Amino acid sequence: MSAAHAAAPRPAEPAPEPDGTSTGVWPTSVRRGDDGALVVGGVDVRDLAVEHGTPAYVLDEADLRGRARAYARAFAAAFAPEAGLAGADVYYAGKAFLSVAVARWVHEEGLRVDTATGGELAVALRAGVPGAHIGLHGNNKSAEEIVAALEHGVGRIVVDSLAEVDVVARLAAERGLRAPVMVRVTTGVHAGGHEFIATAHEDQKFGLSLTSGAARKAVDEILARPDLELVGLHSHIGSQIMDLAGFEVAARAVLGLRAQVAADTGYLMPEIDLGGGYGIAYTGADSTPPTPEEVAAALAGVVRRACAELGTAVPRVSVEPGRSIVGPSALTLYTVGTVKDVQLDDGGRRTYVSVDGGMSDNIRPALYEADYTATIASRTSAAEPVAARVVGKHCESGDIVVRGVALPADVAAGDLLAVPATGAYGRSMASNYNLVPRPPVLAVRDGAVRVLVRRETLEDLLALDQG
Template identity: 80%
Template structure:
């Protein structure tokens, strides 16, 4: 989960200095699963892009823009890749106790996506009652669902227990009694993990590093809060202590931090076993595995590399501690759905402005913006963009893609090389927007949120319909 307590303001993002690095064009689609595009994206002879076998011009004509375009086969392949990699690295043949992969629904969740990932062998991690409802509507069985959250409501806990969720991740000392009380009222035993902050933090941005101590998530290992929580849980017959949970950050490309965090939580597991005789059967090592957003931001690890790294870390730590290896679970979200989608925009106003360094920048305005992708404004997150509807007829120039909102920080792509002839009516594609684009979308300036279109084998269907102005007005009681 992201730690957003230190977000910069949108005004601060707008006031940030211009990117000093030269503008770079988006990499061409090549089917590489480590790239910025989903694996089915192709550029045709006339320069237009297609995804899932459908020309983006057809998608725009039928469904309008902006639109999130989700490559179903790509997403399914990524989900299956995680399931297979962790089954191999943590299976009995490898001398391990097995593994479960939970798709982190916060990245993007719809009924269809929850169904797809479950069909491909994954479980579903939810963080709110709404996400839980979507997973249940998709037919995901309760035992294959987890419930996170730092402030779970009584209603959320009751729903989770009524549907037999496989685990509830306890996030604070007061929550222990809250979960126990809900279990008592329903006459069930609640399976719980304890979220531990280990002091290890990693990731591509300060604002999304989530294992440091001064944050809202989890119980501190260093202060003893985690150990106290475990003692209290073991004393309550309504609670079944399954294990420990650790999450060290987001957009992680270097896996070294996971070994340090794994050793810390496995050490706590061993300490509890020595003191209480209870050896927790499961450890969750979180997620946060990174993806490529621009093609120039590092090579993301593959599921096989991640699984092998974690398996080695767990094996070594348990050998040193003299304890049996536990069952492992992980929670990838962004790395499954992020590269599987692009956002399709229509260009409107294009203008050139002079810069303080004596250069010039072309501002390319599109029909969406921070309401469909808030990450550039929140985190100064970097994306890229490409002309999607035709071949260029001019050299590339330093460009910035901006939205239509009444906000100076309404930036979609900070710095990208686009053809100088980009004009009103052209289509632009921004890749790697499957994670957190629709999930964090808003109605700022009363802009309806875009649809989510699934494409596969030359066909498109609507997963989440476009909002309308009528939808917005229907909520206004006047």
């Protein structure tokens, strides 16, 4: 039995109605039409279902652009020289969701792009993002990925191990290049939601430990290599973070190491990266997430104070939001199939609503016990609400899309169901489990629809099978 199936769901509450706010669960353009159907980006979801089928990820282009633009403006203002700081760069974390169009959009809105694999790097480059505006992460980068980064002039390669220092230096030397690198520091700060998405405690695969001295050793080795340019230090403490206090602790730790290196070697690193992981609302029960302005102000404050206490010049700062830009910008549209009532051990009843997708298009509920909500998207209903669980079509009892939500008692086969806040990690982590083709990504704006990523077909799946 999966953890997601065993865990107690939240009380079954209805999805909040769209209200156009940027801190809610829906894309800002979502509303209900006169007959009760959801409209997103000026497009009726029923028309989307007829023309493109379900399941489908529906991405509000204007919403995504607006969120990217808000981060660019907030950090430019908070870290401006007149504010006593040295500027900031915002990297869109492509792992949340990356396509050629999305990479192009965020870059047009003033963001750079953070990649974690050769595939993500290739997409960013195809989108026309300059190499200097791309970063490459990864705890186990292949030689091919590092070479691609070097040859396309990426702005920084984030070194994740002592062994990687040697590899990057060797590959750069072979090409007569000097590679710009940052050191990913494990600060010991544990922040965020599920244990699997907290990334700065000691017992995990990412980064070099500050407390054990591994991070300092990597710094010293890089400074001794003429083929490497030490750009700065990097910290990422987790994901789905609502409380910004953890960033202050991590920033102070990173800035302390920077000051120590400067005192010992005379080299003051020009940059630090404080990562991303800012949370979003998935259900009406979630707390209000921090705005870009609140994030920027908090980080600017700690950098200014810590550098004053340490007696060092302030660095240029970069951050890496992903989920908080693309997550609320999209919803997943499903069609309801089987509906059945189940008697519970406590004498209650639960209505199981099966949809035409599931864990192949959103693995997060099974993997992280992540909570989502849902609403009937093709109509409104005056029927009494019932405690429902939205499940998929896969051969797993843990194939749960929404563990607990109040849906109208007359929910029936053929209804369209919308699950908000699926822009991050839905398509990125999608699979072909049970040989189900992955859904398309449809961009909507001003009443028009554009296919960003087409739906996979059975022919696509069979083409991979060599018989």
